Amino acid sequence: MVILSRNTVYSVLYLILSFFNAAIIFLMSNAEFLAMTLIIVYVGAVAVLFLFVVMMLNINVVQAKEGMLRYLPFGLVLISILLIELSLIFSDLPVFPESNTKINISELLNNGNSNTKAIGLHLYTDYFIIFQISGFVLLVAMLGAIVLAYQKNENYIKQDVSRQLDSDRKKAIKLNDIKPNR
Amino acid sequence: MIFIPEIFLAFSALLFILIGPFIRKNAYLLVTYLTLLTVIVAQFLVYKDIFHFESIFNNFFVIDSFGSFIKSLLLIGTAIVLYIFIIANKNTQLNRIEFPILILLSLTGMMLMVASNDILSLFLSMELQSLALYILVAFAREDRNSSEAGVKYFVLGSLSTCIFLFGSSLIYACFGTTNFSEISGAINQLNEIPLILIIGVVFILVSLSLKISAAPFHMWTPDVYQGAPTIITAYLSVVPKIASFAVIIRFLVFPFGEIIVDWGKIILILSITSMLVGSLGALQQKDLKRLFAYSTINHIGFMLIGLVPGSEDGIIAICIYLMLYLIMNIGVFVVILSLSRDNISVSSIKDLTGYFTNNPFMAVCMAVFMFSMAGIPPLSGFLGKLIVLNVAIDNNLIFLAIIGVISSVIAAYYYLRIIKVMFFDSSSDELDIKVNIETKILLAVLSFLNITILFYPKFFLDLSASITFSLFSVN
Amino acid sequence: MLNIPILPLLIIVPVVGLIFVLLSVEEDENYIQAKKSALWTSVINFLISLYIPFNFDKDVPHFQFVNSFSWLNSDNLKFSLGIDGISLPFILLSTLLIPLCIYSTWNIKTKRCKSYLSAFLILETFLVGAFSAIDLFSFYIFFESILIPMYLIIGIWGGDRRVYSAYKFFLYTFLGSVLMLVAIIFLYQEFGTTDIPSILNLSLPFYIQIWLWLAFFSSFAVKIPMWPFHTWLPDAHVEAPTEGSVILAGILLKLGGYGFIRFNLSMLPDASIFFTPFVFGLSLIAIVYTSLVAIVQNDMKKLIAYSSVAHMGFVTLGIFSATIQGLHGAIVQMISHGLISAALFFCIGSIYNRYETKEIANFGGLNSIMPKLAIFFLIFSLGAIGFPGTSGFIGEFLTLLAVFSHNTFVALISALGVIFAAAYMLNLYKKVFLGQPSKFIQKVKLDLRLNEMIIYSLLVFFIILFGIKPNYIIDFSTSSLDRIISLYPISIL
Structure with missing residues (x-):
C-alpha cells in the first residue's frame, strides 16, 4: 500500500502502519523494549519527518506514477519467482530450528x-x-x-572591509572623454 | 593491543574532522598529508603483527596473516591514491577536508571488512565503506555526471545490501548464529546441506559480486567509473575491489569450504561471464575510464578462476594477481589523471592521439601498463595470468583456461588500441605536456615494478603462500 | 672449456647497450652517437656468440652451456638456458643479422632513431633468449616478448597501412601462442617439470599428444607461417620498415621452424606421425599456391613475402619427413632463407630509400643506374631460386631428397615450387633491373653506399660459404638430430 496509494500522505501513513506491524512482531517475541523503540523512533521521528518533507515538496504524484504500469509485468515476474523460491525453501524445512539462537x-x-x-x-x-x-x-x-x-551562501550582502579600504577616487569615478560633436 | 591499525585510523579520522575547520589556509592539503601519514603509520602497525593470529572482540573480528596482507595492500593502494591526489589532482571541487577523511573512513570500513569473522560485523563494516564510497563518487557536486554516478552507485549498492541482509537472515535461520567459526563447525556436523543454506550463500554471493562487479552484476561499473572524479575512479577500481575480493575468499573458503560443490559452479559462471563481458564490452568504448571499467571486469573474471577450485593454490594465485592488479591499475589511472588539455581534464581515448610524440615518457609508461594488462611477458601481468591458468589446469578446468586465454586475446585488442592511438597516430590537438616530476617518479617506479616482477616471482609466491596458510590452517 | 656464462651474457649485452643508446646525446639529426653505441653493442654480441661454435662439442647431443636460475617456487620451474646443435645456427643468425640491420640505418634519417635502435636491441635479447631457452616457460616468455618490440617496429615505423598490419601480426601470433601457453601449463601439471631435456625423455600417451601437438602447432604454424595462417605475413612485411622485414623474414619465421623441430617433433613424436600427411598437405598447398600468388604480385616486398611462405613450406616438409637429410635440409634451408630473404629485403630497402616506392611496374633497367646493386640482387635471387653453389640449393636439395624417400608424389609437387621460384624471382629481376631504363628511375642516380656494400658482401660471403660447405651448419646439428630421430617411431608413411 505504501507505494500503491496515490496520495503521498497516505503512503506515509501506510508506512507507519507497517512499522506498527513490525513492532507487533517484536512484541510477540517478548521484546517489548525494542517494540517501543521502534514505534518511538520510526513512527515518532522518522515518519513524521517524512510527512513534513512530503508535504513541503508537493510532488506531482500522477506524473511520478507515469510509466509504473510498464514495469508491472516485470515486477510481477520477479515477485512470483521470489515467492516460489521462498515457498520452496520453507517447504523444504519442516521444522524451524527453534532453540538454537544464541540469545x-x-x-x-x-x-x-x-x-x-x-x-x-x-x-x-x-x-x-x-x-x-x-x-x-x-x-x-x-x-x-x-x-x-x-553550500556556502554567497547571496547575502556583507561589507568587505579590504575592498572598501582599497577603493579610491580614481577607481570610483571613471572619466569618459565625450566629443560633443559626435 | 592487536587491533590497533583500525582503531588508529578511526580515531585519526575523528581527529581530522575536529581540526579541519580550524585551519585557515589549504586545510584540505594539510589534512591530506596527515591522512597519508596516518595510512603509512597504520601500515607499520599492520606489518608489526602480520603473522599473528587472534580472534578478538568476542569473535567478531579475526586477525590473521591473510587479513593483514590484504590490509597492507589496501593501505598501499590508499596511500598511492592519496599521494596522487596531492600531486596530480586538477579537480578543484575535491579540495575539501572531507575528501581525505572520507577516504580514511572508507579505508577503515574495508579493513574491518577484511578482518570480519561474523556476518553482522561484516555487514556493518561493508556499510561503512560503501556509504563513504557513495559520497566520494558524488563528491564533485557541480558535475552532473558525478551526482548521477553517485545516485546509481547508491541505488545499486542499497540493493546489494538488501540482498546481503536477506541472505544472512536465511543463514541465521539455518544455524542460529552469524559467526563464521560457529557456522563452520555447524556445517561439519550436518549430514545433509539444507537448501535454505545454499540459497542464503547464493544471496550473499550475489551481493558481494555486485561489490566486485563480476558480470552479470557489473552494470553499474562503467557508469560509475565514468561519472566519478578520476581520482575516485582510481580508488574505486583498486582498493574496494581488493577488500571485497578478500571478503569473498574468506566467506567462501572458511565457513562454507565444505559446500564448495555448490558455490564452485556459481563462481565458475561468474568467472566466465566476467571474462567475456569484460573483453567484449570494452571493444566499443570511447572513454578511457569506461574502458578500464570493463578491463577491471575482465581481470576480476580471471581472478575468480583461482577461486573455482577453492584450493590453497588458487588463493595464492588470487593474492598475487591482486598485487599485480594494484600495480597495473593504479599506474593506468595516474596516467589518465595527468591527461589534460588547456588545464581541463580529458579522458577519452581519442585524446591520447600522438601522446608518444609530445610526451614520450608518459606514453611509454602507459604502454608498459597496457602490455602488462594484456598479459604479455616479460611484464608482470603475465605472471598473474600464468599462475591463475596454472591453477585452472591443475584442477582439470582446461576449458576454463581456454576461455580465459581467448578472452585475454580479445582484451589484448583494446589494450593494443590504446597503444596504437598513442604511438602510431599523429595528433592535431595536443595535450598539455607539463606533468610534474612527482607523477613521473611515481610512474617510473610503477612501470619498473611491472617490468621486473617477473624476474623474482619466488618472493611473491612464498609471501602469498605463507599468508594463505593461515586461512586454511583454521579450517 | 672455460666456464663463462655465455648465454646470459648474450642476453644481457644488448640491454646494457640499450642504456647507452638511450643515454646518448642527440648531437645531430643522424643520431650518430646512438647508432654507434647500438652498432658496437650488437657487434660485440656477435663476437661473443662466435665463441660458442669454437667451443661447442659436436658429438654431444645434449644441451651445452647450460645455465639455470631458480625462478618460480619449485626446483622444477627454472629459468634455464642452453644450446644444442639445433639452436646454435639460429643464435648465430640472430646475432649476425641485428648488427647488419643497425648498420643499414647508418645514412638514413629515421624518425625517433633512438627508440628504433633500442627496439632492435631489445629484440635481439628476446630472440637469443627464445633460441637458447631450454625451459618451456622461459621459452614462452621470450617467444611472446618478441611481439612487443615487433608490434612497435611495424606500428611506428611502418608504411601506410601499418596499424592494420601491426594489429594483424600481433593478434594472430598472440592467439596462436596463448594456446601454447595452456599446453605448456598442462605439461607442467602432468609431469611437474618444464625442463625441455627431461620432457624429451618422457613418453606421453597418444591422445594427450594429439591435443598438445595441436596447441603447439597453432602457435608455430602461425609463426612460420603455414598456408592457411599466413595472411598476416604479407601485410606485416609490406608495411614494416626495411629492417623490420629483415628481422621478420630472417629470424622470426625461423622461430616457428625451430619450434616445430624442438617441440612438435621431438616431444610429441607419435602425434607428429599422425599429423604428417596433414602437414605435408598444407606445405604442398603453401608451396604451390603461394608461389603462384607471388608471380602476380606487383609489390616487391609482397612478392618476397609470399616466396617466404613457399620456402617455409619446404622447411615444414623437411622437418616432418623426420629423416636426417630432411632435418638437415630444413635447418640449412632456414638459415639460408634467413640470409637470402634478409638480403633481398635489404636490397628492396635500398631501392625504396632512393625511389620511395616498391611498385615493380615503376622500374626497369635499373642496372644502368645501380650496377652494383644489380649484381648483388642477381646473386641473392639465384640463392632464392636454389641455384647450385648457394646455400639455398643445399637446403632444397636435401629436403627434396628426404621427401623423395617418403613419397614420390609429394616430392614431385614440391619440386614444382622450385620451378615457380625461378619464375617469379627471374621475372622480378627482369622487370626491375633489365630492359629499357624507365623514366621514373632517372631521378636518383646513386649506387650503393659503403655501408650497403659491406652488408651485401658479408651476406654474399655467407650464402656462398654455406652453399659450398654446408658442413659448417650440418656438423653441429647432426648429433642432436640423430637423437631426435632415434626417439622417433618408425615412419608409417
Missing part, C-alpha cells in the same frame, strides 16, 4: 533482568564493537549529508 530472551528475563537491561547488557558488552561501527556509519552519513548539501 534466549526468555532465559534472560527469567534471570531477573528486565528487557531493557538485557539489551543494554548485550549491546555494551558482547556487541560493543558492532555498536561502535554503527556509530561510525552514522558519522559517515552525517558527513555525507554535509558534503553533498552544505
